[in-house]
Structure formats: structure tokens, C-alpha cells
Amino acid sequence: MQRGWAFAFILAFVLFAAYYLITENSDTLFMAQSRSLFYNSEIHFKECMQLPAGLLFFIGGFLTQFFYIPALGAAILIFLWVVIALITKKAFSIRNLLMPLNLVVPFMLLVSVIDLGYWIYYIKFIGYYFVPTLGLLLVVSWAALRLPKKGLWTVIPALTYPLFGIYSLLCMAITGLQGVKGKNGNDEKTHSMQGKWYLMNVAIPFVLAVVTPVLWFRAYSELALENAWISGFPIFEAEEASSWTLSMPFIIAIVWLFILAIPKPAKWTNLVADKLSGSKLSLLCSTLIFVALAFITHKANFDNYNYHAEMRMYNAAEDYDWDTILQESAKLPGDATREMVILKNIALFNKGTVGNQFFHYNNMGEKPYVRDSLKVHMVQTAAPLLYMFHGKVNFSTRWCIENSVEYGYSYNNLRILTICALVNEEYKLARKYLDILSNTLFQKEWAEHYMPATSKTYMLNQHNIQKYYPELANIIDLQRHMGSVLDGDNGIPEMYLINYFSRSMNKDSKYFQEMTLVYALVQKDIQLFWPRFVQYAYLNSDKTMPIHYQEAAYLYGKLEPQSMDISRMPFDQQQIVARYERFNQTAQSLLSTGLDTKQVGENMKAVYGDTFWWFYFFCRDIVSY
Amino acid sequence: MIHLRNLALILTLTGAFISCSRPKAPDTYIETQELPVIRPDYAEVTMPANICPPNFAVLQGTRNVVARFTAPGGLSYTYGEDGKIIIDEDEWAELRNAAKGSGIAVEVFAKVSEEWVRFKPFNIYIAEEDIDPYISYRNIQPSYVAFENIAIRQRNLTNYDESDIYSNMPLSTEKSGQCINCHSYQNYKTSRMLFHMRQGYGGTMIVDEGTIKKVDLKTDSTISAGVYPSWHPQINVIAFSTNNTGQSFHTKDIRKIEVQDTRSDLILYDPQTDEVSIIENDSNELEVFPCWSADGKTLYYCSAHFEYHNDSLAKETEMIQRYKEVHYNLYAKSFDPKTRTFGPSIKIFNADSLGLSATLPRVSPDGKYLVFSLAEFGCFHVWHPDADIQLMDLKTGEVRPLTELNSNQSESYPSFSSNSRWIMTASRRDDGNYTRPYISYFDKNGQCHKAFELPQRDPNFYTFFLRSYNRPEFMVEPVKVTPQEFVSIAREDPKKVTFKSK
Numbered sequence A: 001m002q003r004g005w006a007f008a009f010i011l012a013f014v015l016f017a018a019y020y021l022i023t024e025n026s027d028t029l030f031m032a033q034s035r036s037l038f039y040n041s042e043i044h045f046k047e048c049m050q051l052p053a054g055l056l057f058f059i060g061g062f063l064t065q066f067f068y069i070p071a072l073g074a075a076i077l078i079f080l081w082v083v084i085a086l087i088t089k090k091a092f093s094i095r096n097l098l099m100p101l102n103l104v105v106p107f108m109l110l111v112s113v114i115d116l117g118y119w120i121y122y123i124k125f126i127g128y129y130f131v132p133t134l135g136l137l138l139v140v141s142w143a144a145l146r147l148p149k150k151g152l153w154t155v156i157p158a159l160t161y162p163l164f165g166i167y168s169l170l171c172m173a174i175t176g177l178q179g180v181k182g183k184n185g186n187d188e189k190t191h192s193m194q195g196k197w198y199l200m201n202v203a204i205p206f207v208l209a210v211v212t213p214v215l216w217f218r219a220y221s222e223l224a225l226e227n228a229w230i231s232g233f234p235i236f237e238a239e240e241a242s243s244w245t246l247s248m249p250f251i252i253a254i255v256w257l258f259i260l261a262i263p264k265p266a267k268w269t270n271l272v273a274d275k276l277s278g279s280k281l282s283l284l285c286s287t288l289i290f291v292a293l294a295f296i297t298h299k300a301n302f303d304n305y306n307y308h309a310e311m312r313m314y315n316a317a318e319d320y321d322w323d324t325i326l327q328e329s330a331k332l333p334g335d336a337t338r339e340m341v342i343l344k345n346i347a348l349f350n351k352g353t354v355g356n357q358f359f360h361y362n363n364m365g366e367k368p369y370v371r372d373s374l375k376v377h378m379v380q381t382a383a384p385l386l387y388m389f390h391g392k393v394n395f396s397t398r399w400c401i402e403n404s405v406e407y408g409y410s411y412n413n414l415r416i417l418t419i420c421a422l423v424n425e426e427y428k429l430a431r432k433y434l435d436i437l438s439n440t441l442f443q444k445e446w447a448e449h450y451m452p453a454t455s456k457t458y459m460l461n462q463h464n465i466q467k468y469y470p471e472l473a474n475i476i477d478l479q480r481h482m483g484s485v486l487d488g489d490n491g492i493p494e495m496y497l498i499n500y501f502s503r504s505m506n507k508d509s510k511y512f513q514e515m516t517l518v519y520a521l522v523q524k525d526i527q528l529f530w531p532r533f534v535q536y537a538y539l540n541s542d543k544t545m546p547i548h549y550q551e552a553a554y555l556y557g558k559l560e561p562q563s564m565d566i567s568r569m570p571f572d573q574q575q576i577v578a579r580y581e582r583f584n585q586t587a588q589s590l591l592s593t594g595l596d597t598k599q600v601g602e603n604m605k606a607v608y609g610d611t612f613w614w615f616y617f618f619c620r621d622i623v624s625y
Numbered sequence B: 001m002i003h004l005r006n007l008a009l010i011l012t013l014t015g016a017f018i019s020c021s022r023p024k025a026p027d028t029y030i031e032t033q034e035l036p037v038i039r040p041d042y043a044e045v046t047m048p049a050n051i052c053p054p055n056f057a058v059l060q061g062t063r064n065v066v067a068r069f070t071a072p073g074g075l076s077y078t079y080g081e082d083g084k085i086i087i088d089e090d091e092w093a094e095l096r097n098a099a100k101g102s103g104i105a106v107e108v109f110a111k112v113s114e115e116w117v118r119f120k121p122f123n124i125y126i127a128e129e130d131i132d133p134y135i136s137y138r139n140i141q142p143s144y145v146a147f148e149n150i151a152i153r154q155r156n157l158t159n160y161d162e163s164d165i166y167s168n169m170p171l172s173t174e175k176s177g178q179c180i181n182c183h184s185y186q187n188y189k190t191s192r193m194l195f196h197m198r199q200g201y202g203g204t205m206i207v208d209e210g211t212i213k214k215v216d217l218k219t220d221s222t223i224s225a226g227v228y229p230s231w232h233p234q235i236n237v238i239a240f241s242t243n244n245t246g247q248s249f250h251t252k253d254i255r256k257i258e259v260q261d262t263r264s265d266l267i268l269y270d271p272q273t274d275e276v277s278i279i280e281n282d283s284n285e286l287e288v289f290p291c292w293s294a295d296g297k298t299l300y301y302c303s304a305h306f307e308y309h310n311d312s313l314a315k316e317t318e319m320i321q322r323y324k325e326v327h328y329n330l331y332a333k334s335f336d337p338k339t340r341t342f343g344p345s346i347k348i349f350n351a352d353s354l355g356l357s358a359t360l361p362r363v364s365p366d367g368k369y370l371v372f373s374l375a376e377f378g379c380f381h382v383w384h385p386d387a388d389i390q391l392m393d394l395k396t397g398e399v400r401p402l403t404e405l406n407s408n409q410s411e412s413y414p415s416f417s418s419n420s421r422w423i424m425t426a427s428r429r430d431d432g433n434y435t436r437p438y439i440s441y442f443d444k445n446g447q448c449h450k451a452f453e454l455p456q457r458d459p460n461f462y463t464f465f466l467r468s469y470n471r472p473e474f475m476v477e478p479v480k481v482t483p484q485e486f487v488s489i490a491r492e493d494p495k496k497v498t499f500k501s502k
Helices: A002-023 A026-034 A042-048 A054-068 A070-091 A096-102 A104-114 A117-121 A131-144 A155-159 A166-184 A194-217 A245-261 A266-275 A279-300 A305-318 A322-330 A338-351 A354-360 A383-389 A393-407 A411-423 A427-438 A444-454 A462-468 A470-480 A493-502 A510-523 A526-539 A547-559 A573-592 A597-608 A612-618 B002-021 B089-098 B315-321 B483-490
Strands: A236-238 A241-243 B056-058 B065-070 B076-079 B103-112 B115-118 B122-126 B134-140 B151-156 B162-167 B178-186 B189-199 B203-208 B211-216 B226-231 B238-250 B257-270 B275-280 B285-292 B298-305 B328-336 B341-349 B357-363 B369-375 B388-393 B399-401 B411-416 B422-427 B436-441 B468-475
Touching: A002 A026, A002 A070, A002 A096, A002 A104, A002 A279, A026 A054, A026 A070, A026 A104, A026 A117, A026 A305, A026 A411, A042 A054, A054 A070, A054 A131, A070 A096, A070 A104, A070 A131, A070 A245, A096 A104, A096 A279, A104 A131, A104 A245, A104 A279, A131 A166, A131 A245, A155 A166, A155 A194, A166 A194, A166 A245, A241 A245, A305 A322, A305 A338, A305 A383, A322 A338, A338 A354, A338 A383, A338 A493, A338 A510, A354 A510, A354 A547, A354 A612, A383 A393, A383 A411, A383 A470, A383 A493, A393 A411, A393 A493, A393 B238, A411 A427, A411 A444, A411 A470, A427 A444, A444 A462, A462 A470, A470 A510, A493 A510, A510 A526, A510 A547, A526 A547, A547 A573, A547 A612, A573 A597, A573 A612, A597 A612, B056 B065, B076 B089, B134 B178, B151 B178, B162 B483, B178 B226, B178 B468, B189 B226, B203 B483, B211 B483, B226 B257, B238 B285, B238 B298, B238 B315, B257 B315, B275 B285, B275 B298, B285 B328, B285 B357, B298 B341, B298 B357, B357 B411, B369 B411, B388 B411, B411 B468, B422 B468, B436 B468
Parallel strands: B226 B285, B257 B285, B328 B357
Antiparallel strands: A236 A241, B065 B076, B065 B103, B103 B115, B103 B122, B134 B151, B134 B468, B151 B162, B178 B189, B189 B203, B203 B211, B226 B238, B238 B257, B257 B275, B285 B298, B298 B328, B328 B341, B357 B369, B369 B388, B388 B399, B411 B422, B422 B436
């Protein structure tokens, strides 16, 4: 019966973890692997081994790639957590009915995966999602080992410190704590030899835990002595912020293991055993503990809608899946982040519907939601991809490399670097990145798709690439028609793109020219608008003028008649002329009631939110980042 | 008897295993007159008499490959496994010694469609002369502004051993990241050496015959702290440039980034007195890249004449607008080591008149030649694919490109080995982005031979290694100060130097 309850708690945890990982956070897990890199090379192994806990970094990095199929990666993670729970039970002899006590560590590890939020872009920790799991699995396994004179055996964790870092030290500390039990008479043979017992089983492990990092320190040129005791422990530090909250799950997990390992007075254990002897009380306590852990996990989950939707849109953009981006954008419950607005724009540009649908979607934009002082910058989250789709492959390359310097190379930036190199006709460079991606488990197929582009047959000219890789056609088009100047974005890519394109003109590329016109609209600048509008009309004389461009032309013609004579322009009578009159009248009447501009905008959003006019008058205070 | 039988069996099996495990060149094969495609390309290169084995990968679409190396006298070894030719270090030493002054013939075989093909054999020539046993370089991603996880490393050329001289990681926290650069030695020896640390824990690390100190070379009378260094070969003074450097980014140009100085001068630093003095500070000249001659009686440097025209613009802005107008020429300035006084500057190469820019001069220790990098404009040629290494005969003043060392990608930062027989350059020929050390034999007649890439144990190393080798420098001995000792000094406050007016 008791085993049945233990199984039930485990099963409940598995289902709970599966829900939060797969249902709630599959986009997070996919992004996690996308921002990691594991390739089959001695160089990669050596890089992992540059710090203590190197083997864990290596294995953790290897396992992270399985998040490419989020359910698969989650299954591996959950399996390891269940193993931790079962070994914890064995190590500390916890009764079946108190199974949730063994689930404290797995719950904390689950929290550590789903509470990150935007820190996911700022972690500098290879294999973050698996290293603490593997490390704590090692610790509980070591704690479960029954060895005579175990304190002397702690020389093994001391020797394996380069492989396991802090987790080797924790093995020693746990052994020391377990050793204290000898005093309570658990071991009759050594009871009379307490001094020797303490030396072997308590003093040696604790002393080794303190001195081992010092002894190994000189083997590491990249390690500061003060960090030698915590190598392998996740620390959350970014340029402008740090977070101890995110380290708390790991601290709780470690402290909990210490509590389990600390010897309890016999009176206390007997008392607890008596009190909990009734299975109902035990079950009630266990259930309460489980519910409390589940509640903490639920509260820790970073469930901000935009955070997840942004990731889904980003991943869709990587797959050139414009429909998914627009669907996500259409169903947003509130304002989008600026990154989402740009991704939506890219989708509309690529679908060729930007002139008619640009203002059908949310263009307000807000800063990403964060729980702490983390400052999220688009250059770290999405700039390489956004620049790439704007044909600015040099800037994309730059931010890929800058981010690789700070946060390490990843599948994501290697893929973007490949595309940029191909567009720039740097075929040898593209080949290098593709060779690396070919040596990975899940990126091989992607690499094989682009590998022919580096061969002599395909590399001859851009027409070949456009023929065989149509998804790159627009990027190449933009890049080819771009001027060559020295420039800089000051770390704010959105403002740079708006300024650059709204001030550019092109008579040879319809795609480029439309981008300049749209960004001139975004600028709300009449002087920038007219030349780009005229150029657009000239290049697209065979097409009906898209509705938003008509809206802008009509409005600007009304606002500043001297800037352009619009009297002979064939505006759509219903959608432009009549609708603008209604828009104007509604705005005037609402203003006359004493509402301020913001309130008027809110009132008119439902009817006129899909027009340039509403954007022009009421879309304000956009802050890029 | 039983034991002996067992022993014999073990020996037989071991012998059989060894003979089986050793690759063998095929007896029958088809011959082709094409050279094999190998990476790195070591065909017809000349290598030093003390270099480690030049392992390579065979890129013929099959992993079934072998290569037979035959030295004069018939000494021959065959290698090949999984598409790679990994040469035993001891056997390579035998081959190398047997071939000194001549060449090792290399036959590459590949099994293609069940048939062995022998490609056109090539030679690896072994020079009579050794190369300096060590080089050092800065491993860094080809980054633009960001810096993290940078290391100055040293590599033993006679084997594959590599170690950190200094890594910025121990002191590189988020709030005080640290950039490190410009490692430099006096006369190829490491008892006197330096490197810079920027931003967090900033300063210049000076090792001076057993003492290590960190100094701040910025004074109120100089543009910046010391930047590009050159340690006088005999006396204990260092010439530095001081630079006001900015970076901007090409929207489309393949060069991607432009690093420009809006101001630069030359200074002289005395590590014993911690004084700096001005060497050159013409406000209309951008002086940079000092380099002492081997006898210490001449200071070579580069300078571009640049006058700002528009007072309403910031200098940085005007420089960005006119960046292609910056052409550096080569100058020489006499120096008296006893009085520590300089003579007038003499222009020795007018790159500007050719519409070009000359940078990074280095003089051969035998005093006969000067190498430098030449490109269309600017001073930061590592990002300029057109940058090539040129050789100047200091007797005749004749300048010619070192075609055997150059490629269609950037070559920059040339340097001579201490015996003047090897020239090393930082080249981007592999992929256009990641800088690799390439070395050419430079014979007594002043002829350069086909360059070879620094050998690595794993032939595919450069494919997977995502960092550049910046500023490769020859050394006759390893750096003996440990990285931890450097970190300990780096944590200290720097000693401010004082300015000494003329």
C-alpha cells in the first residue's frame, strides 16, 4: 500500500513536470537548445574542461540538444529527476509514504528550468538545464553508497573535482555530515573510537572539501580562486543586473540534501516516527508537502504571454514560416513587444501584404516583462535574425559574433552566420559553419540543405542561390541594393533599421523600395514619405496602390497640402475618402467631450485601429530597447 | 614451458595486431596526375628542421586514405585513418632528420569506388634551419567590440603543447570585463615582456628580468596609455604608439569593420624610471606601429598625413566620412641608445603616392629586410582582404610582394624568426574571417617559399576552432611567469608613470 502511494507521488510529479515542461514551456526548451552548441570535436571537449565541472558541462551540453524535440529533452530530464528522487530515498532511508521529501530536489530543479524568463538569453553556463541535475544526481548517488570508512573514500571526489566541480565538494560535505552519525551509536564498532571516527569520516571529508579547490587551482588559468568552490553552480549575472532569486532553487536543493544528511537526535526521530506512524497522518503531511512544492513551482513558472509568443514567432521566422508569425500576432491578448512587432513586419514584407495589413496588427510595442532588474536588449535576443531579414548581413554577423563572445556560439548564431556568409558570397566561411553544424545531432539536415550552396556549381552567381534557395531571395535582394557606408546602430537595432530604411531610396528593387516607404510611414515624417511614395508608385504602376499608402497620402495631403497636390490621385472612395471623413468627425466629436488624446485613441481603436491614421495620431510613446 | 608458450602467443598476437593496425600503402592502384586535396595544404612547402608533424586531412570524399612518407635514404612510414594522416612524432623526427636540406616525398592514396587511387606525389621540404621553438598569440573570436574569454597563449612548435600565458576570464566579471592585447617581448626572450589589459583592472603588465609590475601609461600630456609596443632590442626602453581609436561598421563592404585612429603619437617608456616622453606628436600626422631595428639604432614606424577640414564636425565623424583617404607611409628615425635621442624622420616608403597604406613594419634580425602589410587604406589590415605582406630590401629600398606568403584574403602582422629564416603572418585565407598563423621559409637569397599553416595534432582543428590567432609572435623560450601570478599582479592598482618633457 505504502509503495503504491510512493508510486502515486512519483507519477504525480512526472505528470506535473511534463505539463510544465512540454505544455507550458516547449518553446522555452526549444529556444534553450537553439542557444546552445554541442558538436562532436575534441576542441569542444577541451573548452568544456577549461573549468572544474568540465565533464558535467560537456554532458549537459550534449543532453541540451535533445530539447530540439522538446518532449524528448523533457523526458530525459524528468527521468533523471525520478532517479534522483529514488536514490535520495535510498540514501537517506526515507519511508515510502514520505516520498515528497525525496521530490524536493526534483521540484527545485524543475523550478530552475521554468523560472528563467529572459535570463535564457543571458546565461553563460554550458548545459545549464542538465548540469545541476547531473551534479545532484552524483551527490545523492554518492550519499547512497555504503562504504566502510567512507571518509577516506572522499579522496575520489577530490580527484574528480575537475570533472564535477562543486558537486565533488558536495559529495565530500555530505560524507562529512553522514559521518557525524557515528556519534549516535549507529556504528557499534567505531563507537569507542570516536576520535579516529571523526578524523576519518568527518574531518577528512570537510577538510578535503575546503582544500581541494586550492590544490587544483593552479591547473586552471581561467579560474579565479574565489570561484573555485562554486564552479558548476549557476550564478546569474548580466552586465546591468544579477539575480540571487534564480539561484535559490539550487541553494534550497543543496540545503535540503544537507538537512537529510545531518544526523537527527534519536529522540527526535523516534518522536517523528511515532507521530507519523499512522499512515493517514503521513499521507496528509506528504500531500501537503507535495502541494506546497507544486504551488511554488507554479508560481515560479515564467508564464508571461509575450515571452512565449515571442519565442514562437522567432522560431517560426527561422523556418520562414510567415503565417505562424501573423497568426501569433493576430491573437495577442495585449500589446506586443517591439521584437514581436518587427517579426510581424518581416512576415508581412515577405508575404507581400505589408501595404494592406501593416496596421491590422498591434504596432504599439512594449518592453519585455521581467521579474527582476534584468535589462533586456534586442541586440542579445533577436538582432542578428532581424538584421538578416533586412538584408543587413554585416550587422547581423557583427551581433552574432558579439553575442558569441559574450554567451558562446550556438546553433542559432551559427545558422545565421551561415546565411549571412552565403549572402555575402563568403563561401569558405559558410562552409566552415556548415561543417560544424554537420557534426551535430539535429542540425545536420539544415546543414545539408545549404551545403551545396558552397560548392563550385552553386556558388557561381547569386541567381543560382535565388533559384535553389528561394527563402534567401528577399535577403539577397535587399543586400544587393544596399548602399555601402560606415555606420553604427548604437546597440538599438530597431531605431537603426527605421532610420536607415526610411532615409534610403532604391529605384531597382521593389522590395527594398517598399521597405523604405513602410519605414517612412513608421517615422510619421511627411518629407520622407512623399519621395518614397512616388518612387513606389512608379515601380508598381501596374498594381493598385495598397490601402495604407493611400491612407498616408490622403492624410498628408490634407495635413500639408503644400507638400503634395493630391487632388488628382485616385483614392479609394469608400475605404479612404469616406472613411477618413468618419475618422476625422469621430475624433473631433470625442475631443470636444473633453477626453484627452490617449482616451480618444482608446475609444477609436476598435473601429480605426487598423488604419495609418490611428497609428499617426494615437500610437505614441514607443520605447525601443 | 607453458608460460613461454603463452608469452610467445602474446607476442605473436601483439605483433600481428601492431602490423595490422599500421596502415599499408596499396600494392595496386590507379595513378592520377592530380594533387590530392589536403587540409591544411602542406604540398611543396618548406618546413623547419625542428617542427612538429604536419598532420593533414585528405578531402577526396572517402575516409579510406593512406599517405606514405619517404625520406632520402629510403626511410619510409605510412599513415592514415578515418580520412586523416596523423604522423607519429618520433617517426616524424626520424624522417625530418633524414631529409634535412632536402625533401620528404609524400604519396597519398585514397580508396574511391573500391579502387585505390594514387595522387600525384608531392614533397615536404625540410630546411637546414630551425625555427624558434615557441610562438605566442591572442586567441579571440573575430569580434568587433565585445571581449570575453580572451587568452594570450604560447605554443611549442616542436610539439603541440599549448598553454595560457594569461586569460582574462579570472578577472572578467560582468561589471568589469577585461580586454587583453599587444603581447610583446624584448629580442624574442620572455624575461622582458609586456601586454595590456583594458577596462577592468586596466594597465600594462611589465615583466622585467624577474620583477612583474602593472603600470598606467596614460599621462595628462599623452593621447592615451601605450598601445602598439616595440621593446628596444638592447636597452630597457619601449616605444609605444598612443592612439585615440574608434570603430565603425560597414553596411555592406566585405571588410565589415573599420578601426580608425582620430589621433595618434609615439612615446618612449623607460620601465626603470617609469617615465614616458614624446617621440613624435605632429598634430597633422597619425603616427603608429613603432618597430626597432635589430641594432637598436633606428626606429621604424608608420604615419599618415591627415588634416581635419571641418571644424563643425567631431573628429570621429569626419574620419568616418573620409576613412578611405587615410594612407600610412613608412618612416625611419635614427636613435642613439647611449644618449637616448632621436634624429629626424625619413620617409622610406611612400605608400600614399601609390594610393595605398603601409602598416605593421617588422625588421629582420639580420638587419637586411623589412616586412610590412600593404592595403588600399587604413591601419587595421586584419579586416582588409586586399592586405598583403611586402618585403623591403633595406639596402636598395626595393619593395616587392611576398607572393608565396600572400593569398587573396587578409595577411597582416608579419614577423621574422630570430634567425631571420622564417616569416610568420596572421592570415585569413582559410575562410576570410578567422585569422591563422602561416609561416614561410625565407632563404638566404631573400626568396620566400610557399607558406604552411601552423600544424595541429588534429588536422580538422581549424575547421572547428572558432577563434582567431591574433598577433603571432616568435619566442625563443616560453613565458615562465604563471597565469596565476599575472592575475595576482593584475588585481593590484597600476603604478602611474610620469611624463618627461624633452
